[in-house]
Amino acid sequence: MIAPIRAIIRRGFEWIERPFERLFGPALNPLAQLGALGFFFFWIVAVSGVYLFIFFDTGIERAYESVERISTIYWYHAGVMRSFHRYASDLLVVMVVVHLLREFAYDHYRGVRWFSWLTGLPIIWLLYGSGITGYWLVWDKLAHFVAITTSELLDWLPIFGEPIARNFISTGTLTSRFFTLMVFMHVAVPLFLLFIMWVHILRISRPKVNPPRMLAALSLVALLGVALWKPALSQEHADLTKAPVEVGLDWFYLPLYPFTNSWGRGAVWAFLGTFSLMIGLMPWLPPLRRAKAAEVDLAHCNGCARCAEDCPYEAIRMVPRTDGMPFPTQAQVNPSLCVTCGICVGACPSSTPFRRSMELRTGIDLPDFQLQLLRERVVAAATPLQESPRVLTLACEHGGGTRYTVGTITLPCVAMAPPSLTDFILSRNLADGVVVAGCAESACYHRLGVTWTKQRFNRTRDPYLRSRVPRERTAMIWTSALETRRFEQEIANFRNRVAALPAMAARHSAPATIAVSATTDRQVQPGEKVDP
């Protein structure tokens, strides 16, 4: 039942995301920066909140008056800051909600990602707690409504001896001390929120907590424009003798408040409880089936740490050597964090299909999809290619290339394929061209697969694609699983380009068998060159 819902939402995201990607480019696409933008708006709220606190007075009368002064007398600085505070808070909610939906749509919440998903739940609660306590402080009609409705909701729970809502229905029951308490809450809850946000990204390698500067600058200028166009203002002063029956509601923070009247408080709590329970259980509904975690073969590991550097899930760490080899460290895989994306295999300098050993072994490999099997599949896929030009596709199983069956080898992630595999295909004359077909650039399933592959091909990240590889015979196509038409168009264009190239002179003939020579397997030595 969850899978069809996920597919529908994903289709919706695809529909919105691709135009965004075309306009903003993959690096600036806001939909690929939701978490980073969330942090960005949090900091705007924090800084503007500190600034506003300078002008804020705690007290039943003084609170409202001080906020009014902010928006009237000091409108050009504190008033703008108030709008920043208000709208950045709302944008933070938007970022959180869209981020949650997107991670759900792209199935980024199961398996090892359960931790980030689950820690997102208290973020939602704390975010709403922060916002609601903030609305209380203004002490206008909306604050009165929020005070009554929130306390009525809390009173429904059998926790408090005396109904809290009694404090907000008649004059004389509320003291200025209450505002001091609310200021404390409005500071303490966001601080705790920040702490949970830190926990949320603990298990993520290279988390994006800052959006690209250009996107941040555009957002700041846009926020300033909106703050001047529609400054955040107070509503009427709270009057405890009048019911706050008509209010301009913040629909981002208070969407459930109207339902306390129509559904009843018990139903709202039931909804919140069910929602939280569902979110909490979703990573295991059903659990993600994982292949066996990557394994380190110490005989081929020289402790270079490239696998640990490239792992998007912090599943690999370098530990002191245990086998007596003259290297200080060795890679160690934490199986509970490994998603078997294979990016570590592509990062390992030992992962070269050129190696002439009986059994192709590498420093780190996937037990269920070893590098040797990958090489065999490449050769097997190349054998039936007859039509010129012969093009082999190394396709990510989450991208648009998987449905393209001709000469396609599907991988958990394109970054699993070491750059030397492309070199191997072309130098062994297995194909006239090689396509690396990954996920859409701003929606890489394994987060860093697209980035690492591009950097390896551009020779800015080890292991490099060797300079001898003719670049005109390689192509990278980044499409989502739903963009099959665009994928086919791009691969057709590539075939035309390759067809126009002069015939390739193979440096080596195509291998009759994979295990071309029967030398015994041996250890990698420091500085060893493994290319032929």
Added chain:
Amino acid sequence: MISALRLCGQFVVIVALFAAVAAFADWPIYRQTPRGTGIVTLSFVHGADRRADCRRLTPEEIAKLPPNMRRVQDCPRGRRPIYIELDVGDQISYRASLPPTGIAGDGPSRVYQRFVLPAGQYDVVVRMRDTARTEGFDYEREERIALRPDQMIVIDFRSEPPGFVIQ
């Protein structure tokens, strides 16, 4: 030129998004009760009498108690429920038995009820029984109120001096 146009396009999209968020920050207006209505709220916290009076323990009962817990009287902690009736014209007829709060049932009873009524004049009668009596009421108040649109009238119970307050 193209990059400048692209930048403009990016800015326009972001501004439009932010403007939409700003618009929904206080719009559309939400109205929680129909026009021309007011709210009467019955809310108080009051502890009823204990369920039973204190009883003097017999010397045998005192002797049975551990030496450090011996006392002369046994006073049950539990309180009685409060019985409350509220009539507002012919619009509201609220009857409730309010149990004491607390795990041991020794806390005060509490009530918080909101009634939305059309604006107008109403005869309010509120009665409460908080003792062992089964007939009649310990506190009662009758008053004619004029409920204006959007007004909130609160019926409270004050212990000093004991009695209902309508404000």
